[in-house]
Amino acid sequence: MRRVWVLALLSVVACSEKKPPQQEDKAAAALASKDEKCPSGTVQGCLDAAAEAERKGDMARAAEQYTRVCDAGVARACNVLGSLVWQGRGVSADPARAFSLYMRACDGGDPAGCFSAGICHRTGACAEKNDAEATKLLQRACDGGDKRACANLGGPK
Numbered sequence: 001m002r003r004v005w006v007l008a009l010l011s012v013v014a015c016s017e018k019k020p021p022q023q024e025d026k027a028a029a030a031l032a033s034k035d036e037k038c039p040s041g042t043v044q045g046c047l048d049a050a051a052e053a054e055r056k057g058d059m060a061r062a063a064e065q066y067t068r069v070c071d072a073g074v075a076r077a078c079n080v081l082g083s084l085v086w087q088g089r090g091v092s093a094d095p096a097r098a099f100s101l102y103m104r105a106c107d108g109g110d111p112a113g114c115f116s117a118g119i120c121h122r123t124g125a126c127a128e129k130n131d132a133e134a135t136k137l138l139q140r141a142c143d144g145g146d147k148r149a150c151a152n153l154g155g156p157k
Helices: 002-016 026-034 043-055 059-071 075-087 095-107 111-123 131-143 147-152
Strands: none
Touching: 043 059, 043 075, 059 075, 059 095, 075 095, 075 111, 095 111, 095 131, 111 131, 111 147, 131 147
């Protein structure tokens, strides 16, 4: 019985040891090396910092942090950044870049990104006016649960 407890204790200690740096989450490591102001150098820390900067009206800082989070693969951050770029808040207004960010969000699984990209195609404001592509993107957004997209397609609100 004593041997079982010793083995159990050793396995708990082994599992609780910090992983070597080469096994750390690559996105977190990349964020930590880019910005020491990113709380704990994590994706979530950067996302929280971006939201806080946005609440405080520091749009340049918010755009910078959302860029890091988007680059780390968080689709929702790409959509938020796209909106900032579209509106020229904290960065230069750039409709083509905004559309690219919306598509990145959409392709990453964010229904709101699909909605935004669909509206770009529907209006022609930030992408080539293309009703078929707009409908396709709005359908993706609706299928993903975006009620605005469903409403734009004439479905339930």
